[in-house]
Amino acid sequence: MQNSARTWGYGLGNQILLGFLAALMAGVAVFLVCLPSIAGAPGDAGINWMIYATAAVMFGFALFVSFALVSLVRTRISLDGAFLDATVPARHNALLVPSFRAIHLPIAEIRSVERRQEVTRGLISSTLRESLSVVTAAGERVGLFSNTLGPSMQLPMDEIAGAIAGAAGVGVTDDGIVLTQAPGLYGQASSNWTERPMDPVSANKARRRALLTLQICGALVLLTIALRACT
Helix, strand or coil: CCCCCEEEECCHHHHHHHHHHHHHHHHHHHHHHHHHHHHCCCCCHHHHHHHHHHHHHHHHHHHHHHHHHHHHHHCEEEECCCEEEEEEEEEECCCCCEEEEEEEEEHHHEEEEEEEEEEEECCCCEEEEEEEEEEECCCCEEEEEEEECCCCCCCCHHHHHHHHHHHHCCCEEEEEEEECCCCCHHHCCCCCCCCCCCCHHHHHHHHHHHHHHHHHHHHHHHHHHHHHHHC
8 A cells, every 4th residue: 555645636837827718808808898988989789789798708708717717726636545635526506606525535445446438418519528436345436536538627537546546455447438417517527327338339439429529629729710810
């Protein structure tokens, strides 16, 4: 059993980036609200309402990014050789405000460390994420965190899973890929793994669909940047 204390969290660079994005979006929203007054002359009422609506949308995005920043700052997983301690996202309300839960689990109580890939399907797209949980000697599953596929901000899944498994003297179990509706916003991980793993053919199709969604999103971002650069 390993006794060295280790702590994992999101890096300061990720937190600074999200803080900058939140401030930028809020600043744009304030600028749009003030734009009719800055222009001086009374403008068309319809155009003004469009400006205010755009400002409201930008402010909503700024709030969402701020909530994500709070999640990054608060999320911590610590291993000191005797206990697994963590503060992780638990759920969010209708306004996307996150809540958190504290985990304090003796390493000796960990029976297994398990990971799986999760596919969530929307109306026209799919997303793929990887989730990590531990199961206690009493049979209780405790979800730790999840990483969404792509260039999103992630915790080191392999490192954390291996460290917990090594401290508990067990292996890391791969539970395959499942289709799930479990929430994963802000890196939340489900503690209820009742879904059956997909067969290899269905799993490959699900992965390809999720990768296609990621590629389309990336292409749209690049196209937006190119259009902005040309204007």
